Amino acid sequence: MVALEKVAHRVARGLPGRLVAEDHRVPAEPGELGHCRHDEVVLELPASAAVERSRDQVTPDEIEGCRPAADPDSRPFAEALEILVVADWVLVVLREVVREIEAKAGQGSARESTIVVGQAVAHGAGRQLHVRRGRRPERQAAAGAEGVPGGSGGRAARETGSQDRHAHLGTADGHFVDRLIIRRRTCPDHPPSGGTAWDFGRGHPVVTGAARRLGYHRQMAGLSRSDVEHVAYLARLGMSPAELDRLQGQLNQILDQYAKLAELDTDAIPPTAQTIELENILRDDLVTPSLPQTAVLANAPLREGAFIVVPPILGGDGD
């Protein structure tokens, strides 16, 4: 698999975008990017070129040049790529993307790029809304359906090719796409139906718009079960597997809401930690009576004389 990995995340930090190739020997879910260790970078795109200039093109040669040798597939590398649009976050608004692009790029050309963008995006989001038009719906469409509002966060939805380029933007209203994956087709029975070259530039405003919106979020797309366990451990919350399962879905649903904030450019906005302008509230440096010891200790679950018994933190078996 080849994926435009972490673009949004990296772009938000001014890091270059990357194309990552998956090691096919490692089994992984289609569309899943959670196996970074087995991925290989095949192309790095400087953030500025990749994202800011929407007309930039990445030529097949460029990708070809960077890709690892010994590909068993004889087709040109770029031809075997397809664009996957992953609508992982369901509730951020696609039309905002459109509006942003329109506002930024002016009328005529913007509209065109909007449409291109919008179709790809709408398509992915459309799948999230059960607008199934793929040829291989079974696995991925089913996975996509999970991302319907109220579901447990999204997974991959596929862009299947030119015959679908006329998807309605409307289907995606109220939805948006968080990442664009360029996927290497591996099934010879299903050759890519799109053009031979893949126009990186035209596709890019999606990434730009979405990236802006989602930048900080990119990695959190879909908290995995192990992420949930890790956070629970950090928070010192012991929970049953069933509780963790439930939380994973619910947290992802709530995190979806957060994505909305990325719509706002807040670079020049100072944070508000508190709302009333009080400064340097100091008290007089005086000795005042404090609670009697018995009152302070009264609530301690384990006491010994005038002490609270704390659990041992040193000298355990393994220390």
Place this chain on the structure above:
Amino acid sequence: MTTDLTRLRAHEMAAALRAGETSSRALTEAHLAVAERQNHALNAWLVIDRQGALRQADAADARLANARREGSAALTAIHPLHGIPVGLKDLISVEGGQCTAGSRILEGYRAPYDAHIVERLRAVGAVFLGKTNMDEFAMGSSNEFSAYGPVSNPWDLDTVPGGSSGGSAAAVAAHHVPLSLGTDTGGSIRQPAALCGIVGMKPTYGRVSRYGIVAFASSLDQIGPFARDARDAAALLHAIAGRDARDSTSAPVPVPDELLHLPTSGDEAVSWLSGKRFGLPREYFVTGMDPDVERRIRESVAFLEDAGATVEDVSLPHTDYGLATYYIVAPAEASANLARYDGVRYGRSKRLEGADFIADYLATRGEGFGAEVKRRIMLGTYALSAGYYDAFYVKAQKVRTLIKRDFDQVFAAGIDALVAPTSPSVAFRFGSKMSDPVSMYLADACTLPVNMAGLPGISIPCGLSEGLPVGLQLIGPAWSELMLFRAARAFEGLTAGAPWRDLEPTALADADDPTGPTPVERAATLAAVAR
């Protein structure tokens, strides 16, 4: 005079006490009787402190008797809350009493000292009837997240009273007390006030000291009053507001004594409206609002205009971002605040034989906290974790600036107060939002931007929709509580003749039935039906 003392407003009770027509003991007994009788059906109270309340009532009567002997000046100097029963949300520390915050993790905990507001209320001679039910750690909009069971709404026992201060709101609506206190972090006073058909105010951040209150989200939490009218709520706010050195966020801003002297006559109150400018924020009327609720709000606006106020369309463009901002900031602060519940110094504790201390924490907190609290701690921990702090917390704090600026700009343009719905819907049925956290969070969509901006907001009854109360929210600039109460009082004057005004909650007769289902049973039945 009325035979049923519980039907009086607090200011009427105060007048009756001064006139010697009743005693604090009689008032307290009357309220205790209703609260004890109906708590089976409502579950509004976690503790009804009969003994303590009567002791305070007797002391109040003794002081009243002294004052009466000293003459009319001494009698007038007595605070209007003297001898009046008050309910306290069970996250307010009263020395020696329980303070569960609706959580199992604080079961058995006894508060070692009085909260600042409790000291203040003791000083004016108020009577503490007991501690009211609430969503665990004030996290919730329905009171269904209480570890001690849900609360029924006195208007329909199958519906929620709102939350998190659901017990305080239900108790006032059902005439168990004329006054109660709650806390409001994202709407936890205003939303239950709306759903129960009473008055509830969230004061300006910094107006009331939080010393002795269980903390949820420290940059948002504020304490405020519930009452059945504006005058009573204003008097209660007056009693608790003001600077306290032990809460460094409490502001040294004078508390106006006019809070005790809102117009008694409706006409006088209404005349205040003339020339006032209200703003109608259009963003509060877009998403998912019950059309009938919107109708009540629009009718209320028409009332205000008829009385000589102008109402203008205004925009608070970042309203839509409030929910996401709030659900980053509040859980982040909560995860830090709730880290203190470690089972070592106080509260529920689980020590496992031979296990390490982290296992003890995991067990203590895993068993002690309920589902919603865990959800928020998880969200907050995640939002503050390495690599996400800037992306989430700082980003949200920046958006918070934008939300606050929206309000600042509207008020700077000369708008006196904003008029908005308090809740997008009337009281909803038990269980209807329990499995969908986001839909529950949306219940506070109209209230939480006010907390984000630190502003005062009040919810007042403005009619019924399908027999359930609708709340009108007024939002003012910082420290404008008096103005909001004047506006609320004016609205009371305007609607004095309305058929819904002074209507009793419709399910009180059912609540009197000691053999009827409890809220827990009602919720279970509804859940079974839903399945």
